[in-house]
Amino acid sequence: LIESKVSDPAVLNIDDNGNFVISTLSGHLGGANELTKKVSKLINATPVITTSTDVNKRLGIDVLARDLYLSIDNTDEILFFNKSILEGRQISFIVNSEKNLDYLYKYLKNNTHEIDVSINYSSKINTDEIHVLLQNHKIILKERKIVVGLGCKRGKECNDLYYGLKKSLNDLKMDISRINMFASAEIKKDEKGMLELSDKLNVPINFVDLDKLKLFESNDIQKSEFVKSKFGIYGVCEPSALITAGFDSKLIYKKTSYDGVTIAVAISKY
Incomplete structure (x- = not known):
């Protein structure tokens, strides 16, 4: 039944005695990691989260997209960008200067130790899009209305x-x-x-x-x-x-x- 990290639901695994709550599927876009933390608090259990960005206290590009209600055009590139973030490489965001993106700037400021981002501006970028670049890799984040x-x-x-x-x-x-x-x-x-x-x-x-x-x-x-x-x-x-x-x-x-x-x-x- 597993199809894609874009559409798969969150799946948690809890042992019989309620000692551990394990984020099993769709930790980021599906919200399993956040749900794991919430459920573990409710039943006084230990949360188990194994995704690399979370373990290393880094912000995944798919987490940013989920938190800001953005869609990702090329989900195959998520792994490359998250690996690059883990390695401490700087990611470039290209945005349109005409658009009010305070929500993005505030979010990045609050997560400044988890992701290294440079902001660049271009009038060619659609106002509802954020282009994410590194080398010859690219993801377009688009605002869901x-x-x-x-x-x-x-x-x-x-x-x-x-x-x-x-x-x-x-x-x-x-x-x-x-x-x-x-x-x-x-x-x-x-x-x-x-x-x-x-x-x-x-x-x-x-x-x-x-x-x-x-x-x-x-x-x-x-x-x-x-x-x-x-x-x-x-x-x-x-x-x-x-x-x-x-x-x-x-x-x-x-x-x-x-x-x-x-x-x-x-x-x-x-």
Whole structure:
């Protein structure tokens, strides 16, 4: 059943007595290493992680991609780059200077002892891509679309929405600069607080047609009979985020309420 480190799920192995939790498959992209640490704490066991970058306290390029919600175009090159990082070689990141990449710079600063990176700029690089180079080897990291779905009671101010947004992103350990788009229902298109938030953070907002929301089906969304009775749709923030993120997108943060404001976060498949 093992196919690829891109698609394989995390698999852990735990002994009968619960003494050891072993990261067995998909330690990085699948999150088995982090899950191993979490489960071992819950059952007071010893975590066993054997991937070379983790053992040597180095940051794998696939870990960086997972943490920042980036896709990798050429997974066959992961081994080369991780081996190079282990050897202490400098990796070159090429980015577009027009793009706000604070999330990347902050992440690298926090992991400065685990990876040696030089940042270079080129107008030829797509704004949603990070090109990783060493010698004649190359990986392209591409942002998967992060869409924050917004809902609120009528008249909520920008600061109220911003508070809920910050709380949600803190839970996800995500920087605001990583957001690609906001989304809500067309019934909210005149909400001053939403429009101000979009303008303040320079993040575009998509107001989804009611017809699309009425037709949208997903087992992941929380259905509200109250919203259904008022507007004919079962929800605002979750379905709006999923529709805007595109086909086969998924929620990475389910609807959470903050005093009249609701936040959900969806991510595109690729």
